[in-house]
Amino acid sequence: MRPPGSRVVGGMRAWLLIVSLLLSACARPTPAVAPPIAAGTSSPAPQVVERVDGSAQPLFAAAQVEGVFVLRSLTTGEQIVTDAALAGTGELPASTFKIPNALIGLERGVLAGADATLKWDGVERAGPPAWNRDHSLASALRDSTVWFFQEVARRVGPAAMHASLRAFAYGNADIGGGIDRFWLQGALRISPREQVEFISRLHRRELPVAREHMALVEHMLTRAQAPGWSWRGKTGLTAHEGRAVGWLVGLAERDGTTWAYALLLRAPEAEEERLVPVRAELTRALLIHYGALPAEAGR
CATH class of the missing domain: 3.40.710.10 (DD-peptidase/beta-lactamase superfamily)
Incomplete structure (x- = not known):
């Protein structure tokens, strides 16, 4: 891991937010209405139903990266992937x-x-x-x-x-x-789908460790929060075999509904440092695009 040490360049955050809001106004799926699941419940997880959605590709294009985003509603079980093949690729x-x-x-x-x-x-x-x-x-x-x-x-x-x-x-x-x-x-090696499954089990307190340990680690992943929403996640960055690999995985909660997500980015090894700011800004824009975070989370 070569963690964050760079600053957002050339207004990337603002640009991605603008693209996200434009896409959201036209094509954002409406989040399903369902009773909220309290953090750490042991109620049965809903069946995962995956669909491939290409509506967020302009966000990847604006960031000039190859990558995939996987987003699972822990309330409904709906799982969105932006690239079905890359979502199953271990890194x-x-x-x-x-x-x-x-x-x-x-x-x-x-x-x-x-x-x-x-x-x-x-x-x-x-x-x-x-x-x-x-x-x-x-x-x-x-x-x-x-x-x-x-x-x-x-x-x-x-x-x-x-x-x-x-x-x-x-x-x-x-x-x-x-x-x-x-x-x-x-x-x-772990794939974006496997990352989302692991994070989902962490949130539902289904991993074979003490519940208090899962609750503590989840809390320490908090990146930003305000009344009505929270964003938790952990970055990753490495390079091998001539390729840079960047991650951001975690949880987003809005109005009682929680989503697990994983962003995977790949680039030539020479562009490794460029992925440092892109991970968080692109993830934020994608979560806003799909309704897992409100627009004000981008400010």
Whole structure:
């Protein structure tokens, strides 16, 4: 993961918002009306019914990226994908893996809670200056601090890590490539559809870990919120085999309805840094386009 360190260039956020609003006025699906599902309920999940929708392609074109967006209503089970083939393509999860890594660290007793702190080893690392200090779980998740979660994975150990990923049904659950590298440059692969399934189970408290651990990690993913809506998510970014891969996965809630989503972007490796601002701005525009966030969330 090479986390956010760049600024939005050339008014990209405003441009994507304008395109999103224009598309939404013409083609946005009307969210189904249904009783809200409270966070963490154990009621049966609705059957997932997927449809391919191309109405958001102008947003990808405006951002000049190849990618796919998967959006699932946890109320109705409707799942929208913008590219059926790419939605099923496995990629390295990069720092989106910090979500299961945090859950496993909490469940295995490596981390005692949001305030659990690991001491910085004093090694200056390439990346945001905020990495180079002691971190709690909450601050490490917020700042996407790679060394913190590498140390968590080492303390969990290969056997427990592999067993947990299999229990989560997390992608291919392959930890080949090193206990502190397998999600960055190793063998682990997960598709956008699988990301959405994992996030859906997190929200419904269906993963095989303590409910309080799922609730805590979900809360720490909050990016923005206001009365009537919230946006949670975790970014990821890596490069391998000549290609840059960018992610943003999480949850959006509006007026009592919750959606799980995953954005996957791919670009030539030389354009890796360009994906840093695009992930959040494109995801925001897509969530507005499909009605999972209100227009004011783009301001």
